[in-house]
Amino acid sequence: MSDMPSCQFESRPRRIVIGAGGAQTDFCTTCSVRPTSVCSVIGPDDISRLSEAAVETIIPPGRGFIEEGAPATDFFNVTSGTVKLFKALPDGRRQITGFASPGHFLGLAVSDNYAFGAEAVDTVRVCRFSRDKMADLLDDFPKLERRLLEEASNELVAAQNQMLLLGRKTARERVASFLLDQMHASQLPGQENGGRLHLPMTRGDIADYLGLTIETVSRTLSWMRSQGMIEVGKGYAITILSVAKLDVLAAGNS
Amino acid sequence: MSDMPSCQFESRPRRIVIGAGGAQTDFCTTCSVRPTSVCSVIGPDDISRLSEAAVETIIPPGRGFIEEGAPATDFFNVTSGTVKLFKALPDGRRQITGFASPGHFLGLAVSDNYAFGAEAVDTVRVCRFSRDKMADLLDDFPKLERRLLEEASNELVAAQNQMLLLGRKTARERVASFLLDQMHASQLPGQENGGRLHLPMTRGDIADYLGLTIETVSRTLSWMRSQGMIEVGKGYAITILSVAKLDVLAAGNS
DNA sequence: CGGGTAGTTGATGGTCATCAAGGGGGGTGG
């Protein structure tokens, strides 16, 4: 797990297509996460700047691409798949600090070294920006800075919620909170999907995220099933049968 | 604890002193935390803008001044004392997400409501900025935005460390980490103080910060004393006798 | 078919929460 070679990329540089009139068209215009990501602050006129700076990278499941403590050379924007962010203790204990889904920006760090590791949960595509190019973009597009501040503030709020969960919630409350969070995250605004969830991560990842063990997560899910709260399908499918019951649990009633 | 009236200020507006030549001098020029706080990005020429926007507020120990969930009307900059930031569950369980010391900026939130509560640990002085005035400052001083992003990034790193602590460390490891953090925070660069610490917060606060109970914190400190790691003085004084032993503990060896 | 990974379930134990009692300091009021 920790002896896995990290920072190995399968990169393919963006192709810049020169249009008939000399105008540049490129990947970014058709990027599916552009509307919801930080990239949206850069207007159509300047989008070529973005494309030149970005390198699309595909990362297979389980592969690490940010190593905790390594020099922070790049920033990333997730365009598909799910990334787990984590910190580890010398003896191998691991805490997943968050899951990054499409549209999320990775690498906010003042230090010259990454403060956390990152690993692909399923197949992940990211846009990679070098530190230098990112700095140029920040200088030229002040809006980008404001957007990143927003992003950071949101993550800060999420982190505070997670601290409350880790410090003060019971196992049942943690799992309930997790399932509800996943439900909200998977729901595009105005869309219901009958409580059906597809969790890309393993029980081990969930455990490392919630500060529990695999066994406790498994037992808790089984207990929730026995209470008619959820249905546990094959693979990574879970269906929430009673949001209300989970809400009661997550808010802190045993 | 939760029925305490919050958001009660003892404010005194900044006095703007008009100098002989018509130049404005004011509190901000003599502010002791200016060099280390976000305010430092606003140069001497524009400092009057800052002073006009800020209201100095004194908060007595134990008084809350940000209520979780209340409309986010103001931002704060701590100028002296220590503030605890926290989130709570309906049944009263509480998690302190951080302690803000002089120079720290509070209120980063995209939402219209505060995501956390804040309460003075000892006597606290803050500079208060209304949301509107802060927005004006952000528009006029782009550097301020970059500085806030730095601030947020640092807090994010701290939050990730705290998640690792809460999710994966034992009680002893937590207390050791806490003492070392406090030591580093209290050491001005290039200054040693013989491991002597003055913790402004109670055992209860420490417990709520570390995800433990008062009793466990107390027992753990007693155990560390019995091991010759620390000395527990009267009041809130603690002396670290062996940084090395605490380091071993904090890194994760029992 | 064999091996590896992921998940579930059971038995047991350890760590830390809970319940309880007592000490010490600081404030207020008699």
Place this chain on the structure above:
DNA sequence: CCACCCCCCTTGATGACCATCAACTACCCG
């Protein structure tokens, strides 16, 4: 000034929750 109270802290006894150890199933892939 001292009594009284309240808060904070400490220490002890007990127990609950969850980690650990272990066995077993299912599934995937060669």
